[in-house]
Amino acid sequence: MGAQQDLSLFVRHREGGIEGLELAVEGMRCAGCMRAIEIGLKSDASVLSARVNLALKRVTVEWREGVLRPEAVIAQLAALGFKAYPFLPANQHDSEVAQEAQLLRYVGVAGFAAMNIMLLSVSVWSGNSSDINPLTRDLFHWLSALIALPTAAYAGRPFFDSALRALRAGAVNMDVPITLGVVLALGMSVVETWNHSRHAYFDGAVMLLFFLLIGRYLDQLMRRRTRDLAGNLAALKSESATRLQPDGTTIIIPINAILPGDIVLIQPGERVAVDGVIETGRSKIDQSLITGETLPVAVSTGERVHAGTMNLSGALTVVVEAAGAGTLLDEIDRLMSQAVESRSRYVHLSDRAARLYAPLVHTAALVTFLGWMAFGLPWQEALVIAITVLIITCPCALGLAIPAVQVVAASALFKNRIMLREGAALERLAEADMVVFDKTGTLTLPEPSLLNIAMIDPVLLGQIAALAAASRHPLAQAVSRAAGGPRPMAGAQEHEGQGVAALLDGDEMRLGSAAFCHAEAEALAVGTSYPSASLIAWRYRDRCVVLAVGQSLRPDARTCISDLKMRGLRLAILSGDRMEAVAPVAQMLGISEYQAGLTPGNKLRALDAWTAEGRIIGMVGDGLNDAPALVRAHVSLSPISATHLAQSASDIVFLGDSLGPVATAIIIARKARRLMMQNLWFAVLYNAFAVPLAIAGLATPLVAAAAMSGSSLIVTINALRAGRATMVRQGGAA
Amino acid sequence: MNIILILFPLALGLGLAGLIAFFWCLRSGQYSDLEGSGWRVLEDDDIDHSPPTAVVLPEER
Structure with a gap:
């Protein structure tokens, strides 16, 4: 394409006349890639600095104002073999980073x-058992107090703030018992x-803060990481459009820079990137990503097109x-705002545990205090035991175990x-006992593929594909892909709406509609065995082949489905397509x-019916029409090929063509949930031993320190098993 | 006993030095890319790649 690109x-x-660009890089995996990119970019004298962040899969490039165009950076990376996408850092990003550094x-x-x-x-413990000078x-x-009190005042703030917030809202979270425990322990130790x-418990209180802060940091780390990777996804998905300038030239600019009223040119075989009204031209549009319907729809001047549809012929x-001005989008918007409320009601596992835990602990302490008082101990001593x-x-264990x-x-x-895309999605995914799939683009591949490839002579297919490669029509592109994308045949000419033709050894070779190739009889025969496919024909001299192009299943779809069935999940398909295509x-x-x-509304109602039966639903979908259902479901997944709206509505996004990740995600989530539950039960067990000890007044600072660090270590080691199980799975998949 | 009065500030000072070092690496962004930094150690951009004959080996090592 000859049009210029504009990524400004x-x-x-930055100050000092320096310009910078952040890019999300696809396929950057190892140190070798990192080196290749940095050295490759720096070899250009105008580049001031190029630094890769391997964890985030991003590269930041800087140059002096005016000496380099951003497009050149992307071209340079493409020459190095990496696909890069410009990245617009989110505004909240900086405050997130600051918060993490603070933690x-x-x-x-x-x-x-x-x-x-x-x-x-x-020293005090060993002195206590020998003869320390009082x-x-x-x-x-x-000295301990001198260190502990300022530390708690500084490092305990995240817990104190959160506990105060919860109490003001009339709720109890995990931070309430933590705050109470730390403050009382420190206060009592000063008095003691x-x-x-x-005995003094300064070490216990500060150690507690230390362990809990590690848990809090891990939590924050994961949230930021998921957000960063989601940001990369957005960059990877960010599309561009060809804008028709007032002077008649065209320029390719990112979608974010397109304004209402602009005129955009859409070539056949291109995905429509904007919502708008057709000014000139007529074409057939594949709306499968929007409605799930696979039959193309004819459109002409004055009609509306939606982002995500595929322009087929003109x-x-x-x-x-x-x-959002379109009627369809309005409808989906309305449904989505309706559906969204169910999601916010979800309570995290750790908060649910806290609701049970906090009253229990506080009652135990109170009973201990009153019990010892009744037993005849002076109130100061009874209070000390209650605080221990x-x-x-x-x-x-709770604060560390779940993160x-x-x-x-x-x-x-x-x-x-x-x-x-969200941390709690893991817990919700593990709870799902029913998985609902969309068909078009979810169970099947988003791009059409050649179905009757087995019936075609491979040599012939090579020739057909070479001709097909000369056309931008999606059906022809599917044929060309089936043969591995060969070099386009020279001198091929496209006949608008009919097909493509080229001269070979003085005879014409044609690829296109059955009528264009005079192959109606053959097409009828193939059509009966592939009722849902689109047919295109090829003719050269007296040889004729009919190709069935249609949607094929994603690779691993069968194994994924049988995997899910084996695990006792109920499965269903909700599709916007015709029954003949779904069955x-x-x-x-x-x-x-x-x-x-x-319709999108029907899908919502179907989900609601199952929810009313007590099913917990995981929804897998990619289309705009799935978006409300994705929001309504307990947990939702979408492939990377999904529309923007569907992707932002779902909790989990999987890359690649395979459907396998759906099963893998559920397996990992269930394993993780099992480990979280194990850790929670371990905490219960630990308390079953430790609490009687404390109530009996035997919990010296030494016992408290050993018990706390021991239990933290055990839950952390147990958590590491969540990664081990998946290594096995990965090996099996490879 | 007085030894404690020397040893304790010493221990505390060492700990504080460690803490300050930690803050310094935090500030200089060493925690922003935990994967990449591990590999950067292995890069040898800083070594002169001129032919070995030009390298003068120190005699005393």
Whole structure:
């Protein structure tokens, strides 16, 4: 394409006349790629710096203003063999990064304090069992207080703030018992030190903060990582459009820079990237990504086209309208706002545990206090014992157990080319007991493919594909792809709306509609065995071949479906396509429940009916018409080829053509949930041992420290198993 | 006993030095790409790639 590209929208201007561009790079995996990109880009003298972030799969390039065009950077990367997409950093990104750095600083301070206090505490413990000078012990306790109190005031803020917020809202979260435990432990220790007591719990309180902060940091890390990768996905998906300039020239610009009222040129075989009204031209449009319907629709001047549809036969110019102005989009918008409320009601596993846990712990402490009072102990001593109960039951394991599992499971998912867009999606996915699929573009590949490839002589197919490669028509493109995308035949000429022809050894070779190739009889024969496919014919001299092009199943669709069935999940298909197209797919996959010809509203109602039966639904879909259902379902997945709206409505996005990730994601999520539950039960077990000890007044600081660090270690090691199971799975898939 | 008065500030000072070092690497962005940095160590861009004959080996090593 000869048109110029304009990416100035993505360029950031810094002080000192430096321009920068951030790019998401596809296929960057290893240190070799990183090196190749950095050295390759820096070899251009005008590039000031090029730095790869391997974890985020991004590269930041800087140059002096005016010496380089952003398009040249992308071209340079393409020459190096990497596809790069300009990236517009989200506004909130900076504050996220700042928050994460702040959390890491808290971790650092708490860690420093915990270790130094432990140094003092170990001396006191060993001194207590021999003959420590009470004066020295007091000095050590005061030094501990000197470190612990400022540390808690600084590093405990995330918990204190969150607990206050929860209490103000009249709720209880995990941070309420944490805050109470830490504050009471510190207060009691100061009083005890004042009274020259043998025990102080400064080390326990600070160690608790340290472990919990690690858990909090892991949580934040995962959330930022999912958001960053989601940002990359958005960049990868960001499309461009060819704008017709007032002076008649064309320019390719990113979709974000297109304004309502612009005129956009859409060539046959191109995906429509905007919503608008056709100004000139007539064509056939494949709306399967919007409605699920696979039959092409004829459109002409004055009619509306939607982003995501495929222009099949003729060139169109389209006047862009503001997004969401179309009637179809309005309808879907309305349905989505209706559906969204169900999602916000979900309560995280850790918060649910906290709701059970906090009252129990506080009651236990209160009962201990009253019990010892009744037993005849002075109230100060009874209070000390009650506070040790609070310290020892502090949900260390809970605070660390769930985020640790989430981080490990999320990285395992990422290795399997599955990206979480939200942390809680993992928990919700594990709960699903029914999976509902869309057909078009989800169970089947988004692009059509050659169905009767087995019946065609490979040598002949090579010739046909060479001619097909000369055409931009999606059906011809499918034929060319089937032969591995050969070099287009020279001198081929496209006959608008009929096909493509070329001269070979003095005779004409044709590829196109059956009528164009005089192959009606042959087409009829092939058509009966592929009722849902589009037929194109090829003729050269007296040889004639009819090709059936249609939707084929995604690779691994069968294994994925049987995998899911084996795990006892109920499966169903909800499609907007015709029954004739849906039934064969359902039969091929062995899915007995299927509904066809559904509108977006119908899909919502079907989901609601199943939900009313008590089913927890995971929805897999890609089309605009699936978006409301994706929002309504308990958890939703979409392939990377899905429309923007569907992708932003779903929790999990999987890359590649294969459907396998759907099953893998469910397996990993269930494993992760099992480990979370194990960790929660471990916390219960731990308390079953530790609480009686504390109630009996035997929980010295040494016992508390050993119990807390021991339990944290065990839940963390248990969390690491979430990654191990998937390694096996990966090996099986390879 | 007085040894504690020397040893304790020393230990605390060492810990603080570690903490400051940690803040410094945080500030200089060393935690922004945990994967890439591991590999960057193995790069040898900083080594002069001129032919080996031109390299003068130190005698005393």
